[in-house]
Amino acid sequence: MFQKVRTRIALLSLALVLIIYTISSFAIYTIVRQVVLRQIDARLHGLARAVVEQYDETGNIAATGAFLPHGTYLFLATDGAFILRAPSNLESALWSIANHAPIGTHYVDLKTSTSHYRVFYILQGRQGHPNNILMIAADDHSEVSVLRRLKTVIFFVGIAGMALSTLAGFYLAQRVLRPIRSAWQRQLEFVADASHELRTPLAVIQSNLDIAMGHTDESVIDNLEWLNNAHSETRRLSKLVQDLLTLARSDSEKVPLQLTVLSLAEMVERVQDLYGGIVEMAGIELEIQISPEAESLQIRGDADRLQQLLLILLDNARKFTPSGGRITVRLSKLRSTALLQVADTGRGIAAEDLPRVFDRFFTADLSRTRDDEDIGGTGLGLSIAEWIVEKHRGKITMSSPGLGQGATVSVELPTI
Numbered sequence: 001m002f003q004k005v006r007t008r009i010a011l012l013s014l015a016l017v018l019i020i021y022t023i024s025s026f027a028i029y030t031i032v033r034q035v036v037l038r039q040i041d042a043r044l045h046g047l048a049r050a051v052v053e054q055y056d057e058t059g060n061i062a063a064t065g066a067f068l069p070h071g072t073y074l075f076l077a078t079d080g081a082f083i084l085r086a087p088s089n090l091e092s093a094l095w096s097i098a099n100h101a102p103i104g105t106h107y108v109d110l111k112t113s114t115s116h117y118r119v120f121y122i123l124q125g126r127q128g129h130p131n132n133i134l135m136i137a138a139d140d141h142s143e144v145s146v147l148r149r150l151k152t153v154i155f156f157v158g159i160a161g162m163a164l165s166t167l168a169g170f171y172l173a174q175r176v177l178r179p180i181r182s183a184w185q186r187q188l189e190f191v192a193d194a195s196h197e198l199r200t201p202l203a204v205i206q207s208n209l210d211i212a213m214g215h216t217d218e219s220v221i222d223n224l225e226w227l228n229n230a231h232s233e234t235r236r237l238s239k240l241v242q243d244l245l246t247l248a249r250s251d252s253e254k255v256p257l258q259l260t261v262l263s264l265a266e267m268v269e270r271v272q273d274l275y276g277g278i279v280e281m282a283g284i285e286l287e288i289q290i291s292p293e294a295e296s297l298q299i300r301g302d303a304d305r306l307q308q309l310l311l312i313l314l315d316n317a318r319k320f321t322p323s324g325g326r327i328t329v330r331l332s333k334l335r336s337t338a339l340l341q342v343a344d345t346g347r348g349i350a351a352e353d354l355p356r357v358f359d360r361f362f363t364a365d366l367s368r369t370r371d372d373e374d375i376g377g378t379g380l381g382l383s384i385a386e387w388i389v390e391k392h393r394g395k396i397t398m399s400s401p402g403l404g405q406g407a408t409v410s411v412e413l414p415t416i
């Protein structure tokens, strides 16, 4: 598909260049030609006037036009006498004009077997039998050959330009399409992963309900295990669908933030009330540390989204920290930003997995997480966290000294 689009863009740009080049070179050639011809015509006209003045003064037709410069020729006929000073092949061409051209004053181009001329003539009398003839011919083959050379240059420059612009078109189309292609690839992967993730809970729900429905003679209590399994999978499914929806909307930039001025310290303090109980039940200690200068930190942000961010980070810290561990939520000031950190003493992350934790559907060590029902996640939490932070023009990073040594997520948000 992208190959076709690339070819189409390249051909379109080529067509555009071709049209612009043809129009502009045609215009340039026409203007140059007109300027050159006008100069020759003005010179011929001046010479014709000088010839007429000389003849009027002297009345001697034989001596008229001796002053004409090299490369200009004269045919003057009046009162039955004439003078024709020109090479023989031009002579016959001038006679032909005199006998066939319309009466009046004109400029014409004349091509003989050996050269090219521009001719100015005045014919008076009857068409085909003029009684007064004045013709000045100038050899303009050098000007004509310059014009011909200009035409050749325009043609070959055009060919080279077309070849270059085709190559440039392909190259530029490829560059323009590269980010689109990778975004498209990511979307395909996202859809494939999402479908895969949706299939698992659906299959679990279906098989558990199949079992329960097969036990027609048993009560609901007897089938509680299967129903419970199906129920907890529906919860997982509903969270997954919610997360997918958030990310799909974030991709299409359809989620506007409800920005208000917020105190981060207040938000962090509320974490204790919201999350303290859950963490305690898991046998983990939750500690909140707010540095004195961070107490008054204010940011412009979306309260619900930032709350969601904190919950994603705390949920991970809890999931990946065994009982007896500790989670520390720290808030401090870092130049013009607020630094929010969620650190745990849990299983940590291997160095090779660190760059991938924000990737959609990434979960380290799948075999272990999938078996443990509580840990089993879909790998979308940190992608959503990253999107929320980026929407707030902040930065999020994950660090861990290694497996078994805990992990720390740091979020920097611009303050006001």
Ligand SMILES: Nc1ncnc2c1ncn2[C@@H]1O[C@H](COP(=O)(O)OP(=O)(O)OP(=O)(O)O)[C@@H](O)[C@H]1O
Pocket (backbone or CB within 6 Å): 243, 316, 317, 320, 344, 346, 347, 348, 349, 357, 362, 363, 364, 365, 369, 376, 377, 378, 379, 380, 381, 382, 383, 406, 407
């Ligand atoms: N605090 C942490 N300690 C150790 N590993 C972590 C921590 N936070 C994230 N990870 C690793 O990063 C992966 C991605 O985290 P993320 O929150 O995106 O997905 P999840 O928690 O697996 O699933 P979800 O959040 O969608 O339910 C996790 O599966 C885990 O391997």
Ligand SMILES: [Mg+2]
Pocket (backbone or CB within 6 Å): 312, 315, 316, 377, 380, 381, 382
């Ligand atoms: Mg998570």
